[in-house]
Amino acid sequence: MIGVSSSQNKFKERFTIQRIRVPAMASDEFRLVSPQIDNEGRLPRKYTAEGQGAQKHISPPVEWYNVPGGTKSLALLVQDIDAPDPKDPIVPWVHWVVVNIPPEVKGLPEGFSGKEEEHGGEFAGIKEGVNDFKVPGWRGAKLPNHGHRLEFKLYALDEEVNLGNKVTKDKLLDAIQGHVLGEAVLIAIF
Secondary structure: OOOOOOOHHHHHOOOOOOOOOOOOOHHHEEEEEEOOEOOEEEEHHOOOOOOOOOOOOOOOEEEEEEOOOOOEEEEEEEEEEEOOOEEEEOOOOOEEEEEEEEOOOEEOOOOOOHHHHOHHHHHHHOOEEEOOOEOOOOOOOOOOOOOEEEEEEEEEEOOOOOOOOOOOHHHHHHOOOOOEEEEEEEEEOO
């Protein structure tokens, strides 16, 4: 062998050098979490229609990390992805639509829905859309049977969306085509 000493050959024979592909650190990925809900964990009752007294229909807290570079706005869509429809087997049922979340905001606190103006400051300009209950803001589930998955999906967008006065899931999904820089998902079971 040219340029390789016998001691180097013995080293190669004794040790196999392997190239190890190190995956990107999970901490680098765009993530959506909740301090009250584990991914694929149970949705606490106070966030549903089955809570007690004033402890129901409270919007859950959500936090996000590692927003993609170039993000100008975030949008959150929460839907029951196991909702049955008499005409079709599954049609997602929308519980919450939130748009124009500034990328500097790191989360929405518990009970944020319906109170975005009270929060003011960094939350100014955030707009809640109409859910499938035909009311704006968060509306918790009340299901005939449990085990449904609620998908919280956060979109990182390269621009703010202008959806007029009535923000809906369909308007949001149409408007963001070609503008999504990243998506982060959290699943809760109800």
